[in-house]
Amino acid sequence: MAVPSSYDEVKAHLQDVLVDPSTPLDISLIDKLKLELTETTDRRVPGTLLTLISQLLPVLQEDPTPITTLAIKATTYFSFTDIRSVEPPIDFIAGFKAPSPPVNLLALTLLGKAGGIPSDAAIVAGDPELVASLVELWLTTTSTAVAQAAFDALWALLEIDLASPLESETHTHEAEDSTGGQGLFWRRVFTDKNVYGRLFSLCSLTDNEPDARPQREKTVSQGRLMGFIVKAGHLRWDLISSSQIPEIEAKYDTSSILHFAACRMVDKTDFLMHMSLLNFFRDLLEIEAPGLRARVYVQSVSTFSSPALDFLISHGLHGSVLELYLDETKLDIVDLQYTRGPIMAYIAQYAELYPNHLLQNPSSLLDKIVSRISESLAISSAQWAHGQAPAGQLVILASLPRVLLVEAAKHGVNPLMAVPTSPPCREALDALAKILHGPRKLDLSDSMELNTSGHTPTDWHKEAAAARVLYFMYLNDHPNFWTDIVAAADILAMKDVSLAAISFMKAVITANWQVLSGEVISPVPASSRYQLPSEEALGTLSPAAQGLLPSSGGWAVLTPPALTILLPYLFKPPRSYAEFVAGGAGDTQNIVWKVATAKYEVLVALYNHLKETGGQVTGFEDIVRTLRQRVSEGPWGPVAQNTARVATIGKRRDMHTVYMLISKLWTSICSAVRLANMSRFGAKKGRKLPGAEFSWEADPGGEADTAPTPLFPRYNIPRARLLNPREQKQVDHYRALRDRFHDGPYYSVLQSTSGTARKDEATRAHFDPFHGMPTYSGKYQKQKRDRPELKGRPYVMKFFPRQLWKTIQPNFNPSAAMDGYVPLGPRIGVKRGFEDEEDEHDVEETKRRKGVDEDEDVEREEREEEGDILDPDEDQEEEIVDNDFEDDEDEMGGDYNAEQYFDAGDDEYGDDGFADGGGGGGDEDTY
Template identity: 40%
Template sequence: MAFIVLAKEVQAHLQAVLDDPGKGLNEKLLESVDGQVAESILEADRDALLNKLSALLPTLQQDPTPVASLINRLIAPQKYTFSRVLTIDPPADLLAGLVAPSPPLNLTTLCLLEKAKQTLRDVGIVAGKADVVCALVRLWLCTQDTAVAGRAHDVILGLLLPEAFNQGAIGLVEGGLMWRRIFRDKDIYGSIFSICSLSTVGQDGQPSKRDKTVAQARLLDILLRIDSEPIRTSQIPEIERQYGVKDGGLLHFAAIHMVDYKDDLLMHVNLLEFYTTYLSSKYKTIPLNPTTNWTKASTFALDFLRKNGMHDHALSFFLYPDDKDPVNLTFLYARSASYLGIWCSVYPKDFLGQHTLVKATLDRLLSALQMVTTAQWAQGQAPNNDLHVLASLPRVTLLPKSRVPSPLVYIPALPANEEAFKTLAYIFNGIKDTTSEMADQENAAARALYYIYTVNSPNFWRDIVRTAETVALKDTALAALSVIAAVITAHWAPLPTTLISASPFELLTEGDLAIKCGAPALPKSGVEAIMTEPAIGTVVPYLIKPAQTFSNLVGGGRGDVESAVYQVAVAKHETLIHLHEMLKRWIGDHPEAQEMLATVGRRVAQGPMGGSSEVGGRVGTMEL
């Protein structure tokens, strides 16, 4: 009953403002129709209020925000469909709402249009309104209000990929109506090119150069979401040729011709980020027909970027920094490293086949890591971009070649560095995905790299444990524990006994590794490596030892110290649980380790802080 009274009161107020446009809005009254009221109001009252609001907007002489906000709340419920939007009387002027220089009105109109994504029929109705779609596209690209631009982006995406998209083959065909409207309508398709092209700066109705770069960034962003045949291929050749595209569509324009990256560093950054994200998705083609295979991996992105010179361009800032402008390099080196990392991760076999670029990458990593001083590692100034690339490479490339050392050996265990430990943990652990065609090779290389690294760093485990015990440096201690856990749970595979391939980027044999490590035989699994020297005399006692206390720690609040101690204790206990589980599997072939399994099991049962005492150790500080 209260809702009915409130609705009638609001209707009467809106009618009064309609009768006298100079009358002020009672904002408090309008706000009383909050989300809960709007959800529960009678549908007849909802419709009556929306009719009044629609009639009021064209005559309103004051800030429309309260009216727009009330409309948004009234249409917010899922049950309020686009079909209901079309029954508003007087009809909602969607075109006027999109072109109005008022963000509140823009947002309200976008809320109305967004309702159409719920059914393919409604998508078709919107697609039939060419002037509305044209205004929607222009609003998205040209508005200076970021909230409006973001909502317009979402509406366009929702209409291109409506909620009904998965209704089957017939639905897919009907769902193409908005695609055809945007990409086959000369006015709309042409407006995207003209608004985003720098060649039209200064022409009537065109944004400024600065505003065009904003539009360019918005276009690049949405292309990543709707990559498909209509984006990749020519749609209206006469328009595309006008903007430099001879063979291709909107993707070619945006990725190759649109951005003047030589004179716009920010857009150069955006462009490299676009290439990286575009390259990162192997399963990204949108199926606009029922025969498209969702699961088939495509190399279109890589082939496209390589064919048009963008692949080499994106790599060059990491591989050949000496040739680049230092100012540009400050911003582009990291993006280039990200691109290289994605290429290696998503297309490892393609990377391995490019011997010149593999060598250039390794040379660059060797040079970069050798330049990092001990003081820089100690002060937390890790070369994160270089470490990212190193961790992204197929592990086989990191194995030493003849007299050239592995870049991995230049990552120190001391001075302790969080990012260095994370990199080592990732590389030593191998890959869990046994379905990967490179899983065996990667995991065999992970094992070999672990032994090669520990031979070059004989105090490795002592340094790792020392860092893990230094709870005063919580993040570094946790990273050190991640190295221990990574080796315990490693997905290692054996090396071959002989090699057939003559590739320079090939695995070692088991005999080669034994010679390099000076050992007749090496443990086959991570847990076995932990259960042999030097790890067993250092790592296992540390894991079994009771958790540290926080007494006598100088500096910092007691609460912060307790939190750090507990977090490290939990991570240590989780690592011990990993050891216990792996020992259960390993013990079958090594019954002599039964006593160790029992000891570890007893400590696991005590919990993270169980058995802690002064004897267990106090929080220390690391001497760097």
């Protein structure tokens, strides 16, 4: 065991502070010791520090956080037994009552170590004052951190002390995972008057004692108590739902702690607390909810219900929430804004966790729920597009039993058909994905299937079959929905929508579907409702000309229309960072990577499905092999090519391979369906196979659509109104003034267009392919300089310092007769940016025909002798010579040379072109 090097120094420092509390703490020294404390530290070091700190805390005159965190770090490897062995003993109650959150956290941390062993929890349960102080600190503290730490310590003690379920007549499934405790701490909390009474008194609004706390603090305590009751109900429903101490419960006009919290404690006129109460009801529904299975033991009225739901129904709480959902006028407008969400969340929770209980309600109530959802979904496309979707109603729709939606479709009021895929909406896509994916797979380790009795409106198999039916219903009503899904998935600017669309793809591929067999569609005795259609009746919903329907989601995406839309998208290389500003620097949320990864996961899911179901089908080996190759390439696909042209060719080849794969895949699917006889009604009465209209043999020369996918959804661009005469006059004046500026001698073009600059790599990145390429006709266009020329301007020299006269007027001569001014003459070879070059072009053309390169050199030397003081850069800009175009074209082998085209016949025919003397010719053999 090692002793930290700074231990003695810290110990001496803390003793000095204990002697003189005004001495400031040495924070750096204490932090150094924290780093040196490890598991191998001498066991005497933490004990000594803990004793010293406990003595120092009552007299310390500054923030105790440094030394309390030191004590927590020192006792990290201490057990509760080690802490109890410290002398003098730790006073936990004093730590709880201290008006300092750091001290409270230290005491709670030390007490929380008793939650690891049942025997330690039993020791704590033997001290009623300690438990009462813990409960009081948890409910009354104003520090959120202290309240959470107190609840964690309290719950750890309850959880470790959970007794065996055999000791009680009633128990829950969660209670079966008991830790072998004696239940002493549970009895201390729920049967001790001092402790149990605090749960009521600290949260009751009717307690008008002189030292009563403010109502605001009590509402905070109420929220903490409701959370505790929900967690305790999962382990011991009997303790929270039955009377424990009638004397205390009668004082608050209640029968149990659960009844007190649900019916007596909360003031519903406080809309925030009303919202918390509704959330409390929703959380209670999770306790022993049956879902699509039935427990082997039953504590509720039926296998469709639970003790929590029975409690809510018996006290009228469940019915009141349903009424508030169906008729919102019963709530105040302000209250409704806060409670609408919790009310919808409760309805969704009830529909999802108690599907058979919901279906046993009167048909009038179910029709009202369906109509309520349909009305909320009847909104404009603009509302769907701009984030005003009814999210709460969509959650309820996704939670309803699927057989109820199929039943509603028989009456033409299926709200699922009102959910759009265009414009894309994240909430709508999430709801569609949940409904069409089917029910979650059951874990039947502790339950039995509900259909064993044959008297249930729905079960797992019916829900799985109904999900498949709803998919083809929706596809039949929205034939372009796969196109909309793929388009939404490719909109990187709307990350949430893109990821939701990709999640929808995965939900369909991995869907839990079931074929409509005889057992699934068998009617429920004494009821004609919720009857699913037969497989042959479902064939009328085929997207093709009546035929086979896939039996699973993986097969559904491999048949038209998904086959020709979804598969090319999955094989298409992901978007790159180059499509963002600054090469990906603008993608601060890693949208490109998230979308590429999600898309890759869909491809992996499809590969796994084909590997499991397609291995026994002839012709699927090549398809699985191709998918395996794409999966092995990772989210980014094959390595990007070096040049844009090669990359484009590579993408086209990849897409060609994909379409060839689709053609082969569809042929294999049709063959497999015939051999496996997936659906026996498909080949009758001369019906065509689905997708016959998409045959590749009908269009063997078709090309893949390689056009780029738009980044944003379609949007009608608003058009401005026409200008009135006054506005039009202002615009004309502005344009005229702007043109005068641009055509004036002092206007400058900022971007460089010199021959040297154009060859720079950075400049080529901003090259304009429409107007930047030199052409023959461009020689006649007016050109502008990058910077204005100083020479030849009508300057008034007296307005400038004399030192600049020679610079702005190079021909200035102080000894000249006209006070230094020399008349300006035409300068050969110098072009002004504001002059027309039409006349100069004739001169240059003549020079080029006569080959006067030597004369140009002589003229250049003469200009230099005359004192032309142009700096090299300005001279380069002065001489606007179109040499780049000629050099580049000559190097390219003369693919296109306009001058050579017009002048190529000089040597053969003479100066007049075809040597016809200007008479039109016609004797030559020309083509």
